[in-house]
Structures are given as structure tokens and as C-alpha cells.
Amino acid sequence: MDPVQLLVLALVQGITEFLPISSSAHLILVPVITGWEDQGxxxxxAVHLGTLLAVVGYFRARVARLIVAGIRAPFTRERDVDGRLAWLLVLGTIPVGLAGLLFKDVxxxxxxxxxxxAAASIGFGLLLWWSDRGGGGTRDEDSLNWRDALFIGVFQAIALIPGTSRSGITMTAALLLRLDRVAAARFSFLLSIPVIVLSGLLQVYELVVAGDxxxxxxxxxxxxxxxxAAWACIHLFLRFIERLGMAPFVMYRIALGLVLILVFAF
Structure with missing residues (x-):
């Protein structure tokens, strides 16, 4: 892999992982458009590990509290916001884990x-716009219950379809539950941690078996x-999302989808 390809693919992954525009779609499309060989x-x-390091590092204080409180939660009767949220993140990860195992080959x-x-980019982009049309709600992530977490988790499973965007679809679900934009983004980013860890472990296993x-x-x-790139993206997204809303990302998704249709359908 030459330095240009390395830098482009790493930046694409870092920037798109947490924006609602689908990192998997871009990683699939870049080699198609450029003619580069599959990165392997x-x-x-490696690049998914980079995004994991970024999100854990950015939310390091909250992540540490969630881990400690989550471990303590089953052994105490005290109600703890962090402990409850930790287990809601676990619950929200189960649907995508099951769907990944069942539909991995497809x-x-x-x-x-x-x-x-293209279809996923446009369709789920419009759904994101519709969920954000009122400017978001007034709830934060600490107000979520198990039904909310499962609802977001089921939506997250849809993100296995390239072009959907894991962050985009989970933010869509959170906005539909009337979370405000920043809270929806924070919960989406925290929910990415167990997903990236699980998918990374599966990929490591496949790499070891392949023996490459x-x-x-x-x-x-x-x-x-x-x-x-991912650290900067998280910081800027959380800083400006309340003001910008989801419209710029929706417009980008629609434009991307239309370009793909023009290029590959005609």
C-alpha cells in the first residue's frame, strides 16, 4: 500500500465513522473509484482500532464511570445512572450482534x-431528515429506558447494509425518541464502542485463521x-450539531446516492 492510499483510507475511516454518512460505504467506494486494490x-x-481509540479517549471519563458502575450494578440495589446506562449500551448492542452473525455472508x-x-444512502438519509425536522427533542441519554435502548439497537442492526451509516441510523432512532441532537450523538458514539470491539475481535479471528x-x-x-481524524470529527460534530442540524449530511447523502446511480446504473 502506497502512502497516498494509506492516508486517504485512514482519513476516510476516521472522518466518516462518526458522521451520519456511512464509513463502510466510503471504504467500499474509494477503491472502486480509484482503482486501488482492496486494502485488506x-x-x-487497524483503522477501526483508530476510531475506537478516538471515541474511548474522547469520552474517557464517562467510559471509566460506565465500566465501573456497570460491573457494580448487578451486586447493588442502589440506582445509579451510569450503571443503568452501561447495561443499556449492552442491550442496544445485542440486535446488531445477532444480525451480524446471521447475515454476515449476505x-x-x-x-x-x-x-x-446509493439506495441506502438516499433512503436512510431522508429518514434522518424526517427525524430531525423538528430540531430534536429535549431528552438526554440518561433518560433512556430498556425499551428505548432496544429500539435504537434494532435500528443499529439495519446499519449492516452498506450506505446506511451506523451513526446515522442510531441518531435517527434517538431523535425519533425525542432526544436532543447532542444527546443523540453522544449515545450513538458510546454505543459504537461495544460494536467496534466485537467486530474487531471477529476480524482479528479471521485474520489469524487466514494467516496472512x-x-x-x-x-x-x-x-x-x-x-x-476521528477525534477531531467527534469534537467538531458535538460542537456544531445543535446549530447545523442534520440537513448538511442529508444533502450530502442524497448527492452521493445520485452520483452513484448515474455512474453505475447507466
Missing amino acids: LAFDI VETTLRGPLVI PVAWGVLVTGTLCAAL
């Missing part, structure tokens, strides 16, 4: 086509670039 499973693992083959990405050689220098560089 090891590099995918997702990695049939659903990776440009026209599927590993270019450690490329992987470390990709991880760091993706982490820096």
Missing part, C-alpha cells in the same frame, strides 16, 4: 454493490491517522 482485512482492523457479498449503497502476513508499519500509521 488487516488494514480495516452483507459481505450481495449488499456491497454501489446501487445498494502483516505490515506492522502500515497498520500503526493507519491506526494513528484514523484516530486523529
